[in-house]
Amino acid sequence: xxxxxxxxxxxxxxxxxxxxxxxxxxxxxxxxxxxxxxxxxxxxxxxxxxxxxxxxxxxxxxxxxxxxxxxxxxxxxxxxxxxxxxxxxxxxxxxxxxxxxxxxxxxxxxxxxxxxxxxxxxxxxxxxxxxxxxxxxxxxxxxxxxxxxxxxxxxxxxxxxxxxxxxxxxxxxxxxxxxxxxxxxxxxxxxxxxxxxxxxxxxxxxxxxxxxxxxxxxxxxxxxxxxxxxxxxxxxxxxxxxxxxxxxxxxxxxxxxxxxxxxxxxxxxxxxxxxxxxxxxxxx
Numbered sequence: 001x002x003x004x005x006x007x008x009x010x011x012x013x014x015x016x017x018x019x020x021x022x023x024x025x026x027x028x029x030x031x032x033x034x035x036x037x038x039x040x041x042x043x044x045x046x047x048x049x050x051x052x053x054x055x056x057x058x059x060x061x062x063x064x065x066x067x068x069x070x071x072x073x074x075x076x077x078x079x080x081x082x083x084x085x086x087x088x089x090x091x092x093x094x095x096x097x098x099x100x101x102x103x104x105x106x107x108x109x110x111x112x113x114x115x116x117x118x119x120x121x122x123x124x125x126x127x128x129x130x131x132x133x134x135x136x137x138x139x140x141x142x143x144x145x146x147x148x149x150x151x152x153x154x155x156x157x158x159x160x161x162x163x164x165x166x167x168x169x170x171x172x173x174x175x176x177x178x179x180x181x182x183x184x185x186x187x188x189x190x191x192x193x194x195x196x197x198x199x200x201x202x203x204x205x206x207x208x209x210x211x212x213x214x215x216x217x218x219x220x221x222x223x224x225x226x227x228x229x230x231x232x233x234x235x236x237x238x239x240x241x242x243x244x245x246x247x248x249x250x251x252x253x254x255x256x257x258x259x260x261x262x263x264x265x266x267x268x269x270x271x272x273x274x275x276x277x278x279x280x281x282x283x284x
Contacts, residue, residue, distance in 0.1 A: 014274070014275070015273040015274070018273040018274070019055050019273065022056075022196060022197075022272065023056040024057075024058070025195075025196035026059075026060060026158065026193050026195040026196055027052065027059055027195060027198075027272070028060045028189055028190035028193065028198045028199070028254075029059060029060070029061050029062070029198075029199045029268065030062045030063075030064075030183060030185075030186035030198070030199065030200045030201060031061055031062065031063045031064070031201050032063060032065065032066065032262075033201065033202060033203045035201050036063070036064075036262075040265070041265060043112075044265040044266050045262070045268065046109075046112050046113055047116060047266075049061060049113065049268070050113060050116055050117060052268070052269075052272070053118055059163050060154060060158065060163070060164050060166065060189065060190075060195070061109070061120075061163060061164070061165045062168065062182060062185055062186040062189060063101075063105060063106070063109060063165065063166070063167060063168070064101070064168060064181075065100055065101050066087075068104065069087070069096065069100045069101070072096050072099070072100055073093065073096055076096070078092065078093060083139060085241060086140050086143050086181060087143065088140055088143075089140060089141045089142040090141045090142065091141075094141075094177055094178070094179055095177075098124070101167035101168060102167045102169055105167065106122040106124065106165055106166075109165050110165050113163060113165070119161055119162045119163060120162060120163040120164075121157055121164055122165045122167075123153065123154075124166065124167040124169040125166070125168065125169045125170045125171060125180070126170075127153060128153040129171060130149065130151075130154070130166075131144075131149060131169070131171065131185060132148035132170065133171065133178040133180060134147055134178075135178070142176065142177070142178050143179050143180070144170040144179065146170060146180065146184065146185070149188050149191075151189070151192045151193055154166075155193070166189065168181070168184075168185040181245075183200060183241065183242050184241075186200065186245070187245040187252070187254075188252070190249045190257075191248070191254055192252070194252075194254070196254075196256070197254065197257065197272075198246070198256075198258070199257075199260060199271065200242065200245075200246065200257070200258065200259045201261075201262030201267065202242070202260070202262060203262065203263060204259075204261060205217050205279065206259045206261065206278075206279035206280035207221060207229075207235065207259060207280040208234075209234055211236075217279075219277065219279075219280060220280070220281050220283065221282050221283075222282075222283060223247040223251070223282055223283070226243055226282075229243075230243070246259065247282065250282055256281055256283055257281070258271055258277075258281050258282070259279050260279030261279060267279075
């Protein structure tokens with residue numbers, strides 16, 4: 001799309017109030033799904049994150065990597081099983097998850113941010129015991145339930161204008177590592193940092209009154225209304241844990257939480273720096 005210099009100036013002018021609102025504040029972005037698989041979308045996401053950082057917004061990037069974990073397990077002949085939307089994780093699978101998330105995906109993201117002019121440091125929850133965890137239950141194996149978040153290392157990095165890129169591996173004091181749902185980790189980290197906002201990038205437009213009709217997008221939702229929508233079945237299936245993470249992070253002190261469609265290029269900027277926004281916003 002070709003736009004004139006005057007139109008560019010108008011776009012920047014309209015974004016100014018939002019830039020002022022977010023400047024020097026922390027935003028946690030949870031990144032995964034199709035936006036991570038498509039190179040074009042990945043490029044747009046990385047560009048958005050660097051732009052936010054350059055205009056003085058402190059960005060923390062939390063990422064998953066389910067498709068790449070599936071790919072490695074398939075290559076090694078390991079069967080993948082999900083119960084209640086969570087990957088059943090034995091010791092062998094936990095090691096594979098750590099390799100893919102903390103190794104391959106994390107370092108690739110850091111490399112891409114640096115190559116586009118950003119400053120990034122890759123971390124996982126084991127570093128500085130940032131994400132302490134224990135077994136969620138006996139059914140899921142080494143799937144973690146978060147018991148504590150240590151934000152000291154994250155805060156040190158964002159104070160020096162680095163973008164922390166965090167993979168969702170937790171640990172305990174007995175040398176066990178845990179696979180933890182990325183939505184959950186993002187919510188807890190945002191809550192512990194008392195972030196201005198948490199942005200969840202998903203593969204859907206947001207929360208829909210009719211899951212088959214994108215025009216029924218709920219643009220703004222008070223967390224107190226969420227239980228009623230679950231009762232009505234409007235929030236169901238895989239959206240239930242996502243919405244619970246959103247409402248939990250609000251209760252932990254995050255001011256605004258968004259679910260946005262990561263398949264749309266520059267969805268982060270559209271949500272944060274325009275009047276219309278793009279997804280569902282959760283507020284107290």
